[in-house]
Amino acid sequence: MSLAGHWDNVFQTKSRTDVSWFEAEPTTSLELVKSVTTPSAAVIDVGAGTADLARRLASDGYQDITVLDISAIAIDSMAAMFTDIDHKPNFVVADVTKWLPGRTYDVWHDRAVFHFMVTEEMRNDYRATLTRAVHPGGFAIIGAFAEDGPEQCSGITVARQSAESIADFFSTDFDPVRSFGRIHRTPHGVDQHFVWVTLRRR
Numbered sequence: 314m315s316l317a318g319h320w321d322n323v324f325q326t327k328s329r330t331d332v333s334w335f336e337a338e339p340t341t342s343l344e345l346v347k348s349v350t351t352p353s354a355a356v357i358d359v360g361a362g363t364a365d366l367a368r369r370l371a372s373d374g375y376q377d378i379t380v381l382d383i384s385a386i387a388i389d390s391m392a393a394m395f396t397d398i399d400h401k402p403n404f405v406v407a408d409v410t411k412w413l414p415g416r417t418y419d420v421w422h423d424r425a426v427f428h429f430m431v432t433e434e435m436r437n438d439y440r441a442t443l444t445r446a447v448h449p450g451g452f453a454i455i456g457a458f459a460e461d462g463p464e465q466c467s468g469i470t471v472a473r474q475s476a477e478s479i480a481d482f483f484s485t486d487f488d489p490v491r492s493f494g495r496i497h498r499t500p501h502g503v504d505q506h507f508v509w510v511t512l513r514r515r
C-alpha cells in the first residue's frame with residue numbers, strides 16, 4: 314500500500330477521537346504558535362490530519378492558515394470541521410517530502426510528522442521543503458516522539474528525536490529558540506513522550 318493509501322485507510326476506518334494522537338485541546342501547539350506570532354501571521358500546519366489547531370487559530374482571528382496532509386480523506390474531514398467558520402484555511406493534499414510551496418509562511422507547525430522521516434533521503438527532502446516554505450525570521454515548531462517515546466506510530470516504525478538531534482539536523486538554516494519535553498496521553502490512556510523544538514530561520 315502507498316503511504317497516502319495507508320493514511321487514507323487510517324482516517325477512513327478510525328474516528329477522529331480514537332486515533333492515538335488525538336488531543337481534545339491542542340494546548341502545546343497553540344501555546345507555541347501564539348508565542349511567536351500575532352493573528353496576522355501566515356501559519357502552515359504540516360501533516361495536520363484532523364487536529365483542532367487550525368480551527369482554534371481561525372477562531373482566534375488567524376486568517377492566513379494552510380493545512381497540508383498526504384491524506385485526501387484527512388483534508389476532506391478537516392474541511393468539514395470549518396463549515397461554521399468564515400475564514401477557511403488553504404487545503405493542500407501533498408507529501409511534504411515532495412511538495413513545492415508556492416509561497417512562504419511565518420510559521421511551520423508539525424506535530425508527529427517529522428518522526429516518520431526515517432531515511433536520510435526523507436529527512437533531507439523534508440528539510441528542503443521546510444527551508445523553501447519559511448522565510449528568514451520565520452519559525453518552525455516541531456513536536457516528535459522523544460528518545461524515550463514509542464517506537465511506532467500508526468503501525469509505522471518512527472525515528473525518535475531529541476532536542477539536540479532536531480536542532481543539529483536543521484542547523485543548516487535554522488537556530489534553536491526553545492525546546493522541552495511533554496507527555497501526550499492517548500485516548501486509551503498510554504503516555505507518549507514528545508520533544509518540542511522551536512527553530513528560527515536565519
Ligand SMILES: C[S@@+](CC[C@H](N)C(=O)[O-])C[C@H]1O[C@@H](n2cnc3c(N)ncnc32)[C@H](O)[C@@H]1O
Nearest residue numbers: 320334360361362364382383384408409424425
Ligand atoms: C500522527 S498523525 C498527526 C496528525 C496531526 N498533526 C495531529 O497532531 O493530530 C500524522 C499525520 O501526518 C500525515 N503524514 C504522514 N506522512 C506524511 C507526509 N509524508 N506528508 C504529509 N503528511 C504526512 C498523516 O496523514 C497524518 O495526518
